[in-house]
Amino acid sequence: MRGARARPPAGPSGAIPFTRPAVTGRELDYLRQAVESGRLAGDGPFTQRCQGWLESRLGTAKALLTHSGTAALEMAAILCGLEPGDEVIMPSFTFVSTANAVVLQRAVPVFVDIRPDTFNIDETRIEAAITPRTRAIFVVHYGGVACDMDAIMDLARRHRLMVVEDAAHAILAGYDGRPLGSFGDLAAFSFHETKNLISGEGGALAVNDPQLVERAEIIRQKGTNRNAFFRGQTDKYTWVDVGSSYLPGELIAAFLLAQFDEAERLVAERTAVWQRYHTGFARLEEAGLLRRPVVVPRCRHNAHLYPLLMADLPARSALIAHLQGLGIAASFHYVPLHSSPAGRRFGRTGGSLAVTDDVAGRLLRLPLWSGMADQPEIVIDAIAGYFRMLNR
Numbered sequence: 001m002r003g004a005r006a007r008p009p010a011g012p013s014g015a016i017p018f019t020r021p022a023v024t025g026r027e028l029d030y031l032r033q034a035v036e037s038g039r040l041a042g043d044g045p046f047t048q049r050c051q052g053w054l055e056s057r058l059g060t061a062k063a064l065l066t067h068s069g070t071a072a073l074e075m076a077a078i079l080c081g082l083e084p085g086d087e088v089i090m091p092s093f094t095f096v097s098t099a100n101a102v103v104l105q106r107a108v109p110v111f112v113d114i115r116p117d118t119f120n121i122d123e124t125r126i127e128a129a130i131t132p133r134t135r136a137i138f139v140v141h142y143g144g145v146a147c148d149m150d151a152i153m154d155l156a157r158r159h160r161l162m163v164v165e166d167a168a169h170a171i172l173a174g175y176d177g178r179p180l181g182s183f184g185d186l187a188a189f190s191f192h193e194t195k196n197l198i199s200g201e202g203g204a205l206a207v208n209d210p211q212l213v214e215r216a217e218i219i220r221q222k223g224t225n226r227n228a229f230f231r232g233q234t235d236k237y238t239w240v241d242v243g244s245s246y247l248p249g250e251l252i253a254a255f256l257l258a259q260f261d262e263a264e265r266l267v268a269e270r271t272a273v274w275q276r277y278h279t280g281f282a283r284l285e286e287a288g289l290l291r292r293p294v295v296v297p298r299c300r301h302n303a304h305l306y307p308l309l310m311a312d313l314p315a316r317s318a319l320i321a322h323l324q325g326l327g328i329a330a331s332f333h334y335v336p337l338h339s340s341p342a343g344r345r346f347g348r349t350g351g352s353l354a355v356t357d358d359v360a361g362r363l364l365r366l367p368l369w370s371g372m373a374d375q376p377e378i379v380i381d382a383i384a385g386y387f388r389m390l391n392r
């Protein structure tokens with residue numbers, strides 16, 4: 001921990017980047033082992049160890065490493081058995097991959113509004129968006145804060161819909177004592193450089209419904225029964241279904257295993273930063289100058305993001321510019337998909353998206369990475385100083 005803190009920040013001296021990839025120190029050892037083993041294609045020993053780690057953490061029937069979170073979402077969309085014109089309910093306030101996965105199956109994303117507190121899909125607005133064509137609900141645990149999975153799973157059961165968790169932000173986060181990514185039929189994780197645990201590019205699909213495991217393996221292996229063949233469960237290795245190449249090579253898995261080894265520490269370091277921000281902004285929230293993220297009692301978040309809500313869009317733009325002048329990289333977040341060119345072309349709205357539009361215009365994310373030393377206090381002081389200057 002001390003070692004990580006002693007490293008200088010990246011970029012020009014004094015500048016505080018928005019994110020910085022954390023490296024645990026064991027990555028190069030594992031990469032060397034992989035290289036020296038001569039086993040570099042996917043599904044080797046490092047992949048097996050990463051999948052085993054995920055399976056024990058999530059309690060899932062099968063975890064499959066993928067080359068990205070996007071790939072895991074695409075596999076999930078195929079496994080939902082979507083037909084052209086089928087509908088999938090999802091938030092508009094998400095990354096493009098949540099919707100693209102569905103559109104690639106010629107299905108229609110139906111965008112539902114988010115809750116003003118957690119910025120997650122508003123579970124009370126889902127039912128009104130269900131039609132006879134609805135097949136699935138794709139939820140996103142924004143910033144590693146859980147959606148209301150009780151209400152969503154209940155709704156899905158009553159309407160016989162599949163549930164996919166976009167858990168790209170949510171590794172090691174929980175809800176009512178259960179890990180996120182273990183509630184839906186399927187869940188997609190991302191290990192992109194900007195996420196909590198990383199392999200540059202990378203992802204995983206958690207297959208929670210045991211009946212989907214065999215097909216998931218086939219889809220990931222180019223539509224072949226390669227995995228079953230190598231387990232000796234079939235005597236022919238052949239093309240049996242649609243599929244693509246969704247698996248990463250062993251070098252990615254070797255890097256990722258080093259991150260999994262230190263996962264608790266990496267999340268604890270982020271959580272400490274998150275908590276310093278939270279304490280540091282209490283007074284500004286009391287003064288009505290901004291809103292801190294809402295702490296939800298049943299959720300154990302993983303400190304993936306620290307999102308502040310500003311008064312309005314001009315207030316946010318002004319603060320981003322001010323921080324930029326001080327070398328502090330703060331950032332807005334998603335452009336709502338329902339208002340994007342492709343979202344309008346391929347999707348439709350399911351009810352009002354007033355909260356989404358409002359939040360997207362005012363939300364501001366602060367720098368957050370494990371290994372931050374005094375940077376959180378510099379950011380807090382910069383924002384407090386900004387408001388003092390405005391009030392003079």
Ligand SMILES: *Cc1c(COP(=O)(O)O)cnc(C)c1O
Nearest residue numbers: 068069070095097168190191192
């Ligand atoms: C990062 C992210 C993805 C995509 O993950 P990649 O690994 O970059 O493909 C999908 N959904 C959400 C919500 C994300 O934040």
